[in-house]
Amino acid sequence: MSVIDDPSRPTTAPPEPEPTAPEPPTPEPTAARPAVARGRHTGLFRAFWRWHFYASVIVIPVLLTLAITGLIYLFRFQIEPALNSELMRVQAPAGETVLPYEMQRYSVSQAYPDDQIVSMTEPSAADESTRFTLTTADEETRDVFVDPYTAKVLGGLNPDTTLSGTAIRIHADLMAGRTGELIMELGACWALIMAITGYYLFFKGRRARKRQRDKGARGARLRWTHAGIGSFVGVGLLLLIVSGLPWTGVWGAQVQGLLTKTGQSFWSQDEGALSNPTSTLDESLPHSHHVVPWAQEKSPVPDSDPGAAGTAGSEGAEGGEVSVANVDTAVTVAARTGLERPLTVAFPRDESGVFSVIGYAFNDPAKERTVHIDQYGANVASTYGYDDYPALAKVVSQGIALHEGRRFGTVNMILTTVFCLAVIAACITGPVMWWRRRPRGTGSLGAPRGRMPLASSPWLAVGVVALGVFLPVLGVSLALVLLLDRLVLSRLPATRRFFA
Structure with missing residues (x-):
């Protein structure tokens, strides 16, 4: 796209509108640009309109x-139970209670003897099944569902x-790994440009849009609708970009590296588990985004103390008992600390591992907490939660909850739904506007003309x-453009004509 056009040269592209008009009139392909229009291309309106156009292409x-x-x-908790009701829904018998989780775990181990059980999530309602997450021999993940009243797999x-x-x-990376992450980050950065230029056009062109709408001009109503939707989408877009940047592979990783040197972090630092960390919480659980609070994914996990078995009144190390605690013990001990339900329990990865019991606190990140239970003595090895996060990790946790539409419960979910629908509408109305005004038979893309002064x-x-400096991906892509x-x-006549 050209941002250094010579405004005085004749062109077959559509004539430009007045600086305050959001759309050009019907093009006249054979007419040369009159001399009176020569100073128009240096205006901010045309320049911002041109950048808004090309940003939208990206x-x-x-x-x-x-x-x-x-x-x-956003609606996964409604969609998946509807699509997989035979797995995720159960009939709750009157007067029946949930069987011990250890009994349910045993049923899963019998049904899938070659897989390793890595976690369990308890039901959040009476008609829900218990979910066990397994790692297969092929290093894939399998979610297994159990009727909590009968222990039937x-x-x-x-x-x-x-x-x-x-x-x-x-949503994360287009299922394309590092390349997909980079494309997503590139789109997010240019979305910032699109939002900024869009607001400039919205306020500077509002009178012209109103005059055209009042006159019943062709396409005026669609432009008015697009501007209204965009004014709503822009605010949410800026918030989502800011709250989503910590996830990015370039900006997020670079800023995290800088923060680490200053003693800050996007993630928590589990000081209670630093005695001999051998893994992090997200490494203990596949698909940790389902159950592990984002700020705790990089928190270290402590080891169990085999010598603590004797304190639980068992044979301990002398009797050779592998474990005195089980999943029910871990749930009972952790629940006493006031964790939010439903709980997810990450099982010990080996003989030195712990039970990590996670209270996700879906609507309120301030209640996020994980309790690590020694598998031998059933003692609390460490407890870590929101109150222990670095200041920045607290801010990011709140932003992520807002980003995912869960921070303020139903209200947040409704607003996020409306926002997503508005984004879809804006992504449709914009191209439709271009399609209606595109120059036909001129070999031009029909982009607005204007150079940034x-x-x-x-x-x-x-x-x-x-x-460009704050957002490196934007800066590099802008320099390349x-x-x-x-x-x-x-320099090439064909591309010069096509990009106006």
């Missing part, structure tokens, strides 16, 4: 993907293949540079 595919997959993940599935599981994998607006130049424009696009 952003719309990413935003559309994020909005659709985000909606699916209902079956299993790979969480990666479910609708919500697929959606979150696409960086030389005459130092504050604008400083802002662009600051954004400008170099491509100056060295290639503006």
Whole structure:
């Protein structure tokens, strides 16, 4: 895209609107640009409109993907039980109580003898099954569901293949690993440009849009609708970009590295578990995003003390007993500390491991807490939660809960739903507007003409540079675009004409 156009040269691209008009009139392909229009391209409105246009080319595919997959993940607790009711739903017999979790675990081990049980999540309602997560011999993940009233194994599935599981994998990295992460981060960075330029166009062009709508001009109502939707989407977009940046592979990783040197962190630092850490909590659990609070994923896990077995009144080390605690013991001990239910229990990974009992506190990150239970003495090896987080980790935890539509319960979920639908609508109305006004038979893309007056607006130049430095992916991509424009696009007649 060219940002250094010569405004005086004749062109077959559609004539430009007045600086306050959001759309050009019907093009006249054969007419040369009149001399009176020569100074128009240096205006901020046209420049911002042009950058808004090209940012949307990058952003719309990413935003559309994020909005659709985000909606699916937002309603995962409604969608998955409906699609897999035979696994996730049970009949709660009148007067019956939930059987011991150890009995349920035994049923799973008998049904899947070659798999390793790594965690259990207790039911959150009377009609829900107990979920056990296993690692198969092929290092894949399997969720197995058990009727908590009969200990009957209902079956299993790979969480990666479910609708919500697929959606979150696409949402995270397009299921393309590092490359997908980079594309998502690139889209998020340019979404910031699109939001900033969009608000400038919204406020500067509001009178022109109103005049055109009042006159009943062609396409005026669609432009008015797009502007209204965009004004709502922009605020949420800025919030989601900020709250989602800690997840990114470039910005998040680089900033985390800098913070570590200052004693801060996006994640918690489990000081109570630093005696001899051998793994982190997210390594103990596959698909840890389902149950492990994001800020605790990198927290170390302590070891059990085999010598503590004697304190529990068992044979201990002398009798050769492997463990005196089981999943029911871990749940009982952890529940006494006031953890939020339902609980998830990560099983000891080996003879030196602990039971890590996680209270996720879905709606309130301030109640997130994990209790590590020694598998021999059933003692609390360490407890770590929100109150122990570094200050920045607390802020990020709250932002993530807001990002996922759960911080303020139903209200947050409704607002996030409306926001996702609005994003989808904006991603549709924008291209429709371009399609209606695109020049036909001119060989031009129909992009707005205008160059950013960086030389005459130092504050604008400083802002662009600051954004590029703060968001490295944006800065690198912007530099590449400008170099491509100056060295290639503006020099070749075909590309110069196509990109206006």
